[in-house]
Each structure stands twice: as C-alpha cells, then as structure tokens.
Amino acid sequence: MATLILLNKPFNVLCQFTDNEGRSTLADFVGQSSVYPAGRLDYDSEGLVLLTDDGQLQHRIASPRQKMPKTYWVQVDGEIDDAALERLEKGVDLKDGPTRPATARHLGEPEIWPRHPPVRYRANVPTSWIELTITEGRNRQVRRMTAAVGFPTLRLIRRAVGDWSIDNLAPGESRSLSIHLPAAAAKTSRGQGRPRAKKRNR
The missing domain is CATH 3.30.70.1560 (Alpha-L RNA-binding motif)
Structure with a gap:
C-alpha cells in the first residue's frame, strides 16, 4: 500500500523540501517524511502537487510514457x-x-x-x-x-x-490517500490500469 498526498501548493513555493536561499518549500506544508513529488510545479505556479512514498507510483504518475x-x-x-x-x-x-x-x-x-x-x-x-x-x-x-x-x-x-484534484483544498492544505497498486503493475516499470484510491482518516 502506498501513500499519496494531494497538496494545493501556494504561489511562490518551491516544489522541493529544502532551499539554501530561504524561500518557502514543501516542508512548510507537508509534515510527513519520506515522501517525494511525483512531477514538478513551478515556483510561480499554484495548485496540485502529488507526493508519494512509493517509487513505482511516483513513476506511474510522472513518467511521460503514461501520458497522464x-x-x-x-x-x-x-x-x-x-x-x-x-x-x-x-x-x-x-x-x-x-x-x-x-x-x-x-x-x-x-x-x-x-x-x-x-x-x-x-x-x-x-x-x-x-x-x-x-x-x-x-x-x-x-x-x-x-x-x-x-x-x-x-x-x-x-x-x-488524472482523477486527483484540488477540490475542497485551500492553498497550503493537503489530504492523504492510500493507494493499492495492482500486483501486476508493481512488477513492471510501466504498469497497466489506474490505481485505486481510498481516503485515509486523519
């Protein structure tokens, strides 16, 4: 089971967890460790950033081959x-x-x-x-x-x-989902089908 975090990234926030210039980063809004962005969003753009602790899920979301x-x-x-x-x-x-x-x-x-x-x-x-x-x-x-x-x-x-959105998330807010990757997809680099998501109680 993989964790997927949906974050509504505010304007002028770096899509990374550290910065040596003192700018705001994901660490200001995501307290969970060992999660990484699945794709990027520019500093001066706003909206949905997906973060996960699972490399396979990260690949399926971010890879250009998936055409998500x-x-x-x-x-x-x-x-x-x-x-x-x-x-x-x-x-x-x-x-x-x-x-x-x-x-x-x-x-x-x-x-x-x-x-x-x-x-x-x-x-x-x-x-x-x-x-x-x-x-x-x-x-x-x-x-x-x-x-x-x-x-x-x-x-x-x-x-x-994909099917994930910032609906009902104010800037800086996030919600966490549990993603069940199909067994067949977990054994391949590309995977088939779409992950199913279930809300985790917070």
Whole structure:
C-alpha cells in the first residue's frame, strides 16, 4: 500500500523540501517524511502537487510514457479567442518541438482564492481564463503554449492530475490517500490500469 498526498501548493513555493536561499518549500506544508513529488510545479505556479512514498507510483504518475492528463486553469493577458484555443488543441511549435494535441476551452473566472501578491491589474487591458488539459510536462510548457498563440499567462493553477484534484483544498492544505497498486503493475516499470484510491482518516 502506498501513500499519496494531494497538496494545493501556494504561489511562490518551491516544489522541493529544502532551499539554501530561504524561500518557502514543501516542508512548510507537508509534515510527513519520506515522501517525494511525483512531477514538478513551478515556483510561480499554484495548485496540485502529488507526493508519494512509493517509487513505482511516483513513476506511474510522472513518467511521460503514461501520458497522464494534467488540467490547468490559466488566466491570460487579453480576451483569448476561438482561433487561439484551436491552435492550442492542435499543438503549437515550441523551441523543443511541437506539443501534443490538448483540450482547451473558455472558462469563466473561477471562484478561487486571491493570490498574494495579486496579478498586475491594467484597466485598459482585459484578461480571460481558459481550462487547458495536456498530457506532457515540459518545462514551463503551459506558459510557453499560451505565449505562442499570443496570450501570455498571468496566473497558472494546476487543478487536476488524472482523477486527483484540488477540490475542497485551500492553498497550503493537503489530504492523504492510500493507494493499492495492482500486483501486476508493481512488477513492471510501466504498469497497466489506474490505481485505486481510498481516503485515509486523519
């Protein structure tokens, strides 16, 4: 049985447990030892970080081969149009190659927590929100994708990875699940099927 922790990482928190520059890290929010992030989330991004004490589960979540969907709420500079969303869905050319097809849709401003510090406000420049789901995890990929179609990212929140989400988690809050890996999956490096999750009483 593996432990999986779902953390809603606040803005300007490093996705690691130590830092020699005095910045906030995961250690400020996760008290359990011997867990490690399954994938990364940028310092200036917010939202779901998954941590586990099981290397097999960590691999299944983070490996690009698994193509696990990651869903983001993205505030962009300007009123994004359907043409830009279509380009995001088909894939855009980045310096490290074209992106895989994605799912993108307009999103009304979500009911979420205020960010500190807030996004810069300019009265003469509107902003808009989209929901973007990708199946890869290149460095700062979402930000580069929206910039490539002409709408730079202002705020980025990872809402979900696979079936796990930050629903009912305030920034800095976490919950712990017990994951039962199928026996066959535990014997392979790639694994098959999806892990089943059960809440652990806290």
